[in-house]
Amino acid sequence: MSAxxxxxxxxxxxxxxxxTGGAGQGPPAASSSGRRRRGPAGQGSGRRSWRMxxxxxxxxxxxxxxxxIFLVIFRYVPMLGNVIAFRQFRPGGSIFGExxxxxxxxxxxxxxxxxxKVFTNTVILGGLTLxxxxxxxxxLALLLNEVRKKAxxxxxxxxxxxxxxxxxxxxxxxxMQLLSLQGTVNQIIEGLGGxxxxxxxxxxWFRTVYVGSEVWQTxxxxxxxxxxxxxxxxxxxxxxxxxxxxxxWRQTWHVxxxxxxxxxxxLLILNIGTFLNVGFEKVLLLYNPLTYxxxxxxxxxxxxxxxxxxxxxYAAAIGLFQACIGLAMVLSANFISRRVVGASLW
Amino acid sequence: MVTQSxxxxxxxxxxxxxxxxxxxxxGYRVFTVLNTVTLVVVSLVTLYPFVTVLAxxxxxxxxxxxxxxxxxxxxxxxxxxxxxxxxxxxxTSYRNTVVYTLVGTTIAMVLTTTFAFVISKKHLRGxxxxxxxxxxxxxxxxxxxxxYVLISSLGLKNTMWAVVLPxxxxxxxxxxxxxxxxxxxAEVEEAAQIDGLGWFGILGRIVVxxxxxVIATMVxxxxxxxxxxxxxxxxxxxxxxxxxxxxxxxxxIAGASTSASEGAAAVGSTTxxxxxxxxxxxxxxxxxxxxxxxxxxxxxxxxxxMLGSVKG
Numbered sequence: 001m002s003a004x005x006x007x008x009x010x011x012x013x014x015x016x017x018x019x020t021g022g023a024g025q026g027p028p029a030a031s032s033s034g035r036r037r038r039g040p041a042g043q044g045s046g047r048r049s050w051r052m053x054x055x056x057x058x059x060x061x062x063x064x065x066x067x068x069i070f071l072v073i074f075r076y077v078p079m080l081g082n083v084i085a086f087r088q089f090r091p092g093g094s095i096f097g098e099x100x101x102x103x104x105x106x107x108x109x110x111x112x113x114x115x116x117k118v119f120t121n122t123v124i125l126g127g128l129t130l131x132x133x134x135x136x137x138x139x140l141a142l143l144l145n146e147v148r149k150k151a152x153x154x155x156x157x158x159x160x161x162x163x164x165x166x167x168x169x170x171x172x173x174x175x176m177q178l179l180s181l182q183g184t185v186n187q188i189i190e191g192l193g194g195x196x197x198x199x200x201x202x203x204x205w206f207r208t209v210y211v212g213s214e215v216w217q218t219x220x221x222x223x224x225x226x227x228x229x230x231x232x233x234x235x236x237x238x239x240x241x242x243x244x245x246x247x248x249w250r251q252t253w254h255v256x257x258x259x260x261x262x263x264x265x266x267l268l269i270l271n272i273g274t275f276l277n278v279g280f281e282k283v284l285l286l287y288n289p290l291t292y293x294x295x296x297x298x299x300x301x302x303x304x305x306x307x308x309x310x311x312x313x314y315a316a317a318i319g320l321f322q323a324c325i326g327l328a329m330v331l332s333a334n335f336i337s338r339r340v341v342g343a344s345l346w
Numbered sequence: 347m348v349t350q351s352x353x354x355x356x357x358x359x360x361x362x363x364x365x366x367x368x369x370x371x372x373g374y375r376v377f378t379v380l381n382t383v384t385l386v387v388v389s390l391v392t393l394y395p396f397v398t399v400l401a402x403x404x405x406x407x408x409x410x411x412x413x414x415x416x417x418x419x420x421x422x423x424x425x426x427x428x429x430x431x432x433x434x435x436x437x438t439s440y441r442n443t444v445v446y447t448l449v450g451t452t453i454a455m456v457l458t459t460t461f462a463f464v465i466s467k468k469h470l471r472g473x474x475x476x477x478x479x480x481x482x483x484x485x486x487x488x489x490x491x492x493x494y495v496l497i498s499s500l501g502l503k504n505t506m507w508a509v510v511l512p513x514x515x516x517x518x519x520x521x522x523x524x525x526x527x528x529x530x531x532a533e534v535e536e537a538a539q540i541d542g543l544g545w546f547g548i549l550g551r552i553v554v555x556x557x558x559x560v561i562a563t564m565v566x567x568x569x570x571x572x573x574x575x576x577x578x579x580x581x582x583x584x585x586x587x588x589x590x591x592x593x594x595x596x597x598x599i600a601g602a603s604t605s606a607s608e609g610a611a612a613v614g615s616t617t618x619x620x621x622x623x624x625x626x627x628x629x630x631x632x633x634x635x636x637x638x639x640x641x642x643x644x645x646x647x648x649x650x651x652m653l654g655s656v657k658g
Contacts, residue, residue: 053471059545060464064476067461067515071479074512078488078496095492095499140388143381152382158644159389162396165636167574169592170629173599174395177402177622182413184398190413220392248374273485281577285596299490306491307581319489327486 085317097313105317114301115318122297126278128211130271136215137222138264142252144223145230157227160220172285175213176200200286206295210286214279225267226260233259265337273330276322298322396633403427403626410622426623430631438587439594440631443573446590450510450572451565457515458564462523463549477524484517497582508582509590513571519564526560527553562646570636595628 087097179199280299287295306315406421576592
């Protein structure tokens with residue numbers, strides 16, 4: 001593994017080399033003339049330099065056309081489509097709605113007790129997931145990092161990554177089988193003299209089941225970024241720490257952990273941003289009307305309101321609210337981490 | 347995208363090697379034993395669900411119902427495999443999954459590779475805008491309802507394209523490829539330009555052949571995503587002859603979660619077998635391609651993700 005990671009990260013170390021002149025990577029002939037034209041005096045000749053740029057790079061722009069059109073249609077049009085949160089929408093009509101209705105749908109969900117119920121559920125479920133699933137990969141990566149036998153380490157890694165590649169449908173199927181009345185968990189409970197529990201029909205168990213399955217599926221894969229960061233920790237730092245008399249534990253605490261801190265912060269910010277989108281698909285697969293009281297989250301609620309009951313504008317208003325909170329949380333997490341620890345996504 | 351502080355030049359020395367001349371304290375030896383035990387337990391817990399599903403798929407439905415199956419088949423039985431294999435709906439949906447995966451991965455790879463190539467060119471005017479267009483979609487997306495409305499109004503419902511197109515550019519994959527391309531030696535491209543090759547030629551004849559590792563990783567990521575997807579199909583497809591196998595599976599478990607009889611009824615031709623048994627067989631058949639490909643591509647995705655991680 002170290003050979004691979006070295007190969008992968010060695011070139012990455014030079015990613016941020018200082019830019020070598022504006023057109024350093026362009027065709028040598030064209031770039032030198034481009035530089036001459038765009039010299040200190042050439043600031044007014046924007047149009048002419050654009051013509052130069054086009055002549056040199058039109059093929060690059062041509063290659064970008066299809067992907068950009070794709071992004072506009074499948075990413076940006078739906079973003080604008082959120083205006084139906086403020087407009088009346090007629091199925092089969094314009095995707096941007098028919099006429100303005102102002103804040104009607106926003107007021108509707110603010111006064112909807114079910115909305116606040118699912119909002120609370122979302123915060124609790126998202127919070128639990130974050131608290132449990134964020135630190136565990138760090139711990140696992142640190143444990144793996146202490147393993148000296150390469151083959152053993154590689155085997156553990158291969159096994160722990162595997163659940164990441166499963167369809168949520170399969171994960172849900174496995175959860176149902178393990179937790180069914182005939183499943184392993186109830187076999188153990190009954191073996192210990194207890195009574196079988198129909199976990200998936202019990203609202204009070206849903207959060208445990210959800211977070212547990214999330215741990216199973218994500219923790220192994222979550223180590224991969226930390227292990228990558230660990231290979232970049234400078235070995236001479238360990239030597240220095242040893243000379244200073246630090247034992248393994250102190251070395252881990254004072255050298256290894258600071259070494260992976262940027263990765264931790266990056267992932268924390270990203271996790272906070274997706275906090276409210278808690279595994280929509282997984283909840284949808286695992287919940288049922290019996291467990292709605294703890295399992296129903298914003299996204300499943302808006303799915304039922306919008307697509308099952310066809311209340312599209314109302315659901316769009318909820319979705320927009322959720323997306324805005326998500327964006328606000330990424331921005332503030334980023335801001336706080338830049339202020340407090342001096343590392344940020346941008 | 348990620349600030350680079352702390353990502354220092356790797357010196358090649360990974361810490362797991364035993365430091366020369368250092369002797370282990372007793373505490374550390376104890377730790378090593380505990381650590382090994384912990385990791386073995388973690389792996390066993392990770393593997394257990396696979397094992398039990400495999401055991402159930404070969405077990406007698408009666409034994410499953412009696413709660414006797416854990417990690418070894420009880421009352422060995424191949425009938426359920428035969429029953430599922432004779433189910434026409436299963437094979438239709440399996441074939442659909444293969445088609446969606448092939449078409450989707452191809453489209454996704456073309457779009458991602460070309461766009462990543464373009465935004466990896468640091469001299470390009472407007473590069474920042476192009477990167478921004480892509481990255482912004484990571485943090486703000488249209489949401490379920492507007493996407494649904496869009497797909498409906500484009501007339502894509504109940505077509506393959508509703509499943510294949512929306513997932514065709516993953517920004518994460520795009521950024522991984524971009525940083526890979528940025529790290530290719532610029533001299534090769536410059537030499538090609540002197541020889542009169544345009545950007546199309548550089549991409550097709552120089553960059554792609556040099557990028558086999560990252561391309562393999564991205565193919566794997568996209569293919570797994572398409573293979574595993576069920577939700578797009580669930581939203582946009584109503585005709586069960588279009589369903590991918592994941593949605594077929596979902597309908598099995600959705601039936602089973604409310605009542606076992608409904609689950610069995612959903613399979614129609616295989617009503618006599620118990621649903622847990624059918625589910626296990628279906629799961630195993632969905633898993634087989636992934637588990638078979640996994641060991642071969644593992645080393646690629648490890649290096650691919652690590653590369654991406656350094657740049658974000």
